[in-house]
Amino acid sequence: MTKQFHDTVLGAEALDQLFRKARSYNGWLPKDVSDDQIRSIYELLKMAPTSANMQPGRFVWVKSDEAKQKLAACVSEGNEAKVLAAPVTVIIGYDIDFHEELPWLFPHTDAKSWFEGDEKGREQGAFRNSSLQGAYLMLAARAVGLDCGPMSGFDNAAVDKAFFGDNPRHKSNFICSIGYGDRTTIFDRSPRPDFGKFNTIA
C-alpha cells in the first residue's frame, strides 16, 4: 500500500493538468458528470492527509434539477446562473462532531478524547481540514480530466438549512462546480507572485 517516489517528478503534462494550465471556470459545456466520476474523485481525495485522519468533510453533490434550484436560491446573484448551468456543484461541508468517528478512523490511539469538550478547537480543526479536503477534491477532479469552479459567495446559514437540516452539527465551508469548462467563459489568468514576495527561507 505504501510506495515511495523519491525524486520522481511528474511529467510536464500532468503538472500542467493539475496546476499550471488548469483554470477555474465560470461556465460549462453541456456534458454530464457521471456518478462514477464523482466517486472516483472521492476515492482519491479521501487518501490525502487530514489531522489524525479526522476526515471532517461532508460532501453533498448537487446534481438533480431540484437540488440545483434549491442551492441556487442560497447563492449570491453572480453565482446563481453558474450553479444552475453546472453539471454538478459540490457542497464541501464539515462535521463539528467529527471526533465521534475517530475510534474507527484513527484506531491507533484514543484520539476522540483529545477533542471532547473542546468545541472551539473542533470547529477550527474541522474548518482547516475540510478546507484541505476541498483542495484535494479540486486537484482530484482535475486529475480525472474535469474542471472546477470554486465559490464562496453564498449564504452559509441558508445552505446549511437547505442541505444539512437533518444534522445541525454539519456546516458548509465552500462550494465548487465541477464539469467540462467552457473556455469562452474565462478571462486572462490573474498574476502570480514571485517566490520572494510571500516566502522566506529561514
Added chain:
Amino acid sequence: MTKQFHDTVLGAEALDQLFRKARSYNGWLPKDVSDDQIRSIYELLKMAPTSANMQPGRFVWVKSDEAKQKLAACVSEGNEAKVLAAPVTVIIGYDIDFHEELPWLFPHTDAKSWFEGDEKGREQGAFRNSSLQGAYLMLAARAVGLDCGPMSGFDNAAVDKAFFGDNPRHKSNFICSIGYGDRTTIFDRSPRPDFGKFNTIA
C-alpha cells in the same frame, strides 16, 4: 497558458504518487531538500485557485539549524524531534490584510473594497484559503518526488512571535515537514471511509 485535459485521467503511477500510495511521515532519511526544490513547490502551488486570487499564504521554510531550534521550541513534545530531524519544515501562515495586495493580484475589478472594514470575514477567508494553499503545497511536494509530514500540534502564538514578529498581521495556520520519508517511521495506513459514509448525491 490555458489548456484543457477533458477526460484525460492521470496514469496510475501519478495517482499513486499524489494520493493513493503516498503517506505522511514521522521521520526522514538524511538527505537535504534544496532551495530549488522549495521554489519548484511554490511555483506549482501558486497556480492553484484561491478566492479572488487572494493568495493569503505566507510561507516560512525552516531549514537552518538555528531556525529549526527556534521552531522546535514552539511545538508539542511529540513534534520536537520531528522538526529537528526534518530537512525542512514549512510554516504555512496567512496575512489577515491580504486584501492590500488585491489591486495587483486581482486586477479585473476592485476586490480590495469587498474586504475593507470586515476583519472577521478576512480572517475566515485567509484561514480557508491558506488551508487550500497548504493542501496544494503538500500535493505539489509529492508531485516533485518529496514526502510530507503535516502537523498542527504547536503553540500558534509562540510561532507567530518567533517567525512573524515583524508583522503581527501574519498568523500561523499549520506546519509541514518535507523531505525523503523514512518508511520505518510509519505504521499501517488508517482506514478510509466508503463513499456512502460522508457523501450524498442530491
